Amino acid sequence: MYTFLNITSSARLSGMGGNFAVIKDNDLSLALVNPSLITPEMSNNLTLNYIKYFSDINYGFAAYSRTFPKIGSFTAGIQYLNYGKFIQADETGQTYGTFHAADYALQIGWGRSLDSSFSVGANLKMIFSDLDSYTSFGLCVDVAGTYFNRKRQMGVSLIARNIGRQIVYYTAGNNEPLPFELQLAFSTRPKHLPFRLSIVLTHLERYNMRYTDPALPTTDPLTGEAIQTSKIGEIADNLMRHVVIGGEFIPIKALSIRLGYNYQRRKEMTVETRKGLTGFSFGIGLKIRNFSINYGRAMYHISGSPNVITLTTDLGGFMKKVKK
DSSP states (O other): GGGGGHHHHHHHHHHHTSSSSOOOOOOOHHHHTTTTOOOOGGTTTTEEEEEEEEEEEGEEEEEEEEEEEETEEEEEEEEEEEEEEEEETTTTTOEEOOOOOOEEEEEEEEEESSSSSEEEEEEEEEEEEEEEEEEEEEEEEEEEEEETTTTTTTTEEEEEEEEEEEESSSSTTTOOOOOOEEEEEEEEEEEOOOEEEEEEEEEEEEOOOOOOOOOOOOSSSTOOOOOOOOHHHHHHHHHHEEEEEEEEEEEEEEEEEEEEEEEHHHHHHTTTTTTTTTTTTEEEEEEEOOOOEEEEEOOTTBBBBBEEEEEEEEEEHHHHHOOO
């Protein structure tokens, strides 16, 4: 239910393989999914995210940040997923025109620093889903906390995502659960090195992440015996499905080159006869005056991968120029 809330909306995060991070450099696109990263320096920043998703599905996010003294820093944004137009038909094949389907979420975020190292934040999401004659409304919150040591450029962040419930059901009496998830992120940038390492642990609320593909053979074609896997191998495989590894190479201040690896995505989406780069991702970021332009591409499947574009600008910089 409402699983679109967990789709990666930031090109920077997409290029690093995941949908969550603890990188405290005043990037509004990261603060949208980790509200404890919201800072006063983001005030008057605007970010626009667009994804050309699978099968002509369009996905996007627009958000604005503003800081109010003594209250805290806030973000406001809208997220949408447009599934496109469908032919309406019954079980006999008789058609009755077309219909559209889309999901929307209005989000308000708040963040505040407790001291020089610790910060907290929360997102409130109002969700509306319109699937032809079926509609649904829900409410949920994200709650996050971050520890960041600027001297060592090291951070840790914990978030509980999508805590809430359906208010209006698609069908009477059918209350479906929201995609709750607990995530932990770690990042570090060694001193004097132009590289940042990011590690994200996903679905901490659920240990078993393994999936048995019914299409895979269960017996050896030569001996006819059942294919056995070691217990240690199963444990290692399960643990790695919780891990997303990403990195940023920053040769100059205005340029970032990103790579990522999502083990779970590769295990579940790869085609055995043609694995390709499924599970890997890459991206690039450029800063030009008041603009930050980011591109990310995550390899979901050999049949296609979504391209993510994020544009962020400081509207306050334009206002200063106008006053001058």
